[in-house]
Amino acid sequence: KQVGELIARGDFAAVWVPAFQAKDLAIALEPHVAHLSPDKRDAGEPALSRVVRTAWLLDAAGDVGNRAQIESVYAAFAAAVADVLTAFGEFR
Numbered sequence: 001k002q003v004g005e006l007i008a009r010g011d012f013a014a015v016w017v018p019a020f021q022a023k024d025l026a027i028a029l030e031p032h033v034a035h036l037s038p039d040k041r042d043a044g045e046p047a048l049s050r051v052v053r054t055a056w057l058l059d060a061a062g063d064v065g066n067r068a069q070i071e072s073v074y075a076a077f078a079a080a081v082a083d084v085l086t087a088f089g090e091f092r
Helices: 001-009 018-034 038-064 067-091
Strands: none
Touching: 001 018, 001 067, 018 038, 018 067, 038 067
């Protein structure tokens, strides 16, 4: 949510902070994938990787400042975060 709000305000240089917080959380969740049911694991594991990868891409896109590029990467980031939340939702 924070990343989307920063993008909406045009504060591209600050996008990396919440994006990297999400990346750190995704990395912290990796050891817990084994506790998921098989179907959730099959969705959750690649989603965690996508969160990490797209967080780095958001950082790079924020440095460039191209709104179209940032919005495109954010769409992939938001989808990955949604997939992680779905996979790990049973542990909330």
